[in-house]
Amino acid sequence: MPEPNWKTACHHMSVCALTGASAFFSSIPGSFILINGPLWCYFYAMKYVEDYDASALRRFHCTQPEGNALVYGTEKDLLAGLDFVKTNFTPERVFVINNCSVSLVGDDIAGIASKAGLPWPVYAADSGGIAGDFPEGYEIALMRVIDEIEKNAVTDSIKADAPDRKPSVNLLGLTPTYFRGEEDIAELRRLLEKAGYRINAIPGGGSTWEEIMRLPEADLNIVLRDELALKAARRLKQEFGMPFLSAGIPYGVKGTLQWLEKIHAVFPAENMEAVKQEAETVSARLQFRSSNMQSLWGPLWFDSILVAAPPSEAAGIAEAVRGEWADTGNLVIHFTQDTPLRPAAANKICIAGKDDAAMKETFENWSGGLVLGSSLETSRLVRLKKPFINCNIVLPSYHEIIATDSPLCGIRGAANLFEKIWNAKLQDCMDAVTEK
């Protein structure tokens, strides 16, 4: 029997590559996404983006090919789709993304697009679910854009020419479509700028096409999520000689300082002290508030803590929650994607697709505690009638509205998560009393 890699949907959310590519391309202002595939696939990819960006449904369309098109090709459907865009919209560029079954047909998208006589460029990518999950789709899209950077390569002499230029970095592997993704991007930008770095570009995180085309001008690529951008960073190093650092996402106050020091060690910042001062102030405030609350409500103790998220989020949050805020005798991590990360804070680590039976046990043996995950984990526990308190840290998030600009990562994110966890505990105490 081959190595098991089957993914049990009731234990994790594996958004497909079509969604990952859509999320990346749609983050570039002025872009229109034409999904060459059925309405069903289009709808779920578009809806994922639309949950955070209301304009998505005006920037997505699909070709809805008939079954015969999978034999004879999708040219007719694709031309009709491009004509729809041409008739109704004036985008700066169109990205055509093939879904999985259409990608098997092997249509020459560029050739077909050239027949359409369009006033804007069309870029194509095969990125259906057969290519993998969200990270693979995001990566395909990022690589596709790097193809264009190579074609339009601007001289890197700019780096040396500007006399008063600050050291600049690119942030790779960010997306506003993740849970509080837009807020996290803003926090990372704020922290790095406060430390003295200039942000050159954040492909996939809101940068314009022109900014992305100038990606090679930066001094360093910081990879925030390996699963989304490590491959691209390696390619940029190979093609443009750009150094990179796999830094992960910073969670907790201490975790954020460690993260920044890691970057500083490779590429020194001018104003680290400013961030350190902010960290000290916030840390003192959180400790003071925590002591006050503990005097009334007792320690922030949970019999068990479950952290269920993609690797970058889960590893960082597990360390922060146990290292800085709460106590427990049993911290379990459910990584929703495979990873070599093994955080010391965890008592047990399960990987979706490999440890499904162990994940099933986590839920079935659960007797109460804190769940940091998504509406998926809470759905399981509700159905199993298990007690829990919860804060969402990843999507899907059906039972929590996001309306403020509070991030999860960085120093502001630390205060936010600390507050959320405490309030969840307090609400649980109040519910227990009112239910009696």
Next chain:
Amino acid sequence: MEQGTKAKNKLATKWLFTKNRSCSCTMPGVWRAVGFCTGCAVIFHSPAGCAHVATLMDLGAQYRIIGDHRNENMDTVPLIASDLQEKDSIFGGAERLRGCIAYVMETWRPQCLVIATSCVAGVIGDDVQQEADDAEATYQIPILCVPYGGFLGGEYSDGYFQATRLIMQRFIKPQPRIPGSVLLLGDQMGPCGQYAREVKRLLAHFGLEVKWQFPGYVPFAQWKDLSAASLLIPLNYAGQTQGGLEKTAAEWSAAFGTPAIRDVYPVGWQNTCAWLRKIARFLNNEALGEEVIAREETRLSNFTATILSVTKNKKAVLGIGRGPRWYNPAETLNTMRRMQMDITAIVIYDNKLTAEEKESVVTAVEDWKTSSGLPDIPVITDGDYQQYLTDADVLLTTDEIMNNPVKQFFIPMVPLAGTDGEILMMRTIYRLLCRYGNKGGIAYA
């Protein structure tokens, strides 16, 4: 961080697409047909993302029920994707499926396995039925296969009804009847959904008790008992999609001799009365039927009286962008009349329907106008309806209209059933009309 592109034309409705071709996928339908049947497991022979879509649908339904202060009290069965990958398109995915079946048998130990296939498997050409047959011989448990190839084999409902048919053919055997026991046929958000709850409440007036809801909500071990029901009630409504349910009910009755209440369904007040009369006739107690109707009518009238001060003479527009497969406008129009609203226009969204659908909808609307004695209500089919919306107090609509200040009520996709459904809909419209200030968005019942 919204990323805009400029729109040239005014595309008024929120969604750009029309449902003129296959608009869904057969696999989630298969999943839903056994989703809560303890003892089963489901494999999608597909990329992993397809299972995610089915799970998202399930999560949305669960949280909608929680939002209605209900608890499903059931757990879903395992759903596993065979995780088809690019290399499988060259060498075929049969071996991967075989490995996946072995993994599921070892990890989840189901009593019955159901396999659905994706468009990718359809294009590759894997003989999944053969794999299922082989696995059944190996593992000695029943394995049902719906090799419809995702969207290539039809719609969600095709997968759902085919899985239902396979269960019926294989597992349901004639049983002695249990008097007064009812089997609900169909989903409509399951046992905690408004439709099933209301049907149970109305049937209780007749001393009938719902024992099962099939497919989807009966443990595998109880499938064999299902024909013991003495009455079959399909949870249907007007619409071609539901033809599958009608057909399945007919097949059930033919196979097991269970009488079914068909042809009329409790969606909209008139239909609810007709449905109650049909049940009363079946029970040979028409007097009780009239008594129940009178009681329900009183509930409805009492509620309506509490909201008329707000709803009466309010200018209301009905906006239709949903084809006759999914929607019957007469039910909404009757509710508007009950609320004594002034129906100033009926708008048919020109970017939402095919020519054929448009013609059917216009015919249905004109028929209603004639039968209701309201021939002068304008029916707008050319997109020139802005003034009507500007003048309206409320728009009852199948599609959200963008960038328009009119108060909007979304006509639900899953129909609201019976007296409670009618009250729920009227209450939402009443609350919308009570709204102080313009808060935007659209109101859902």
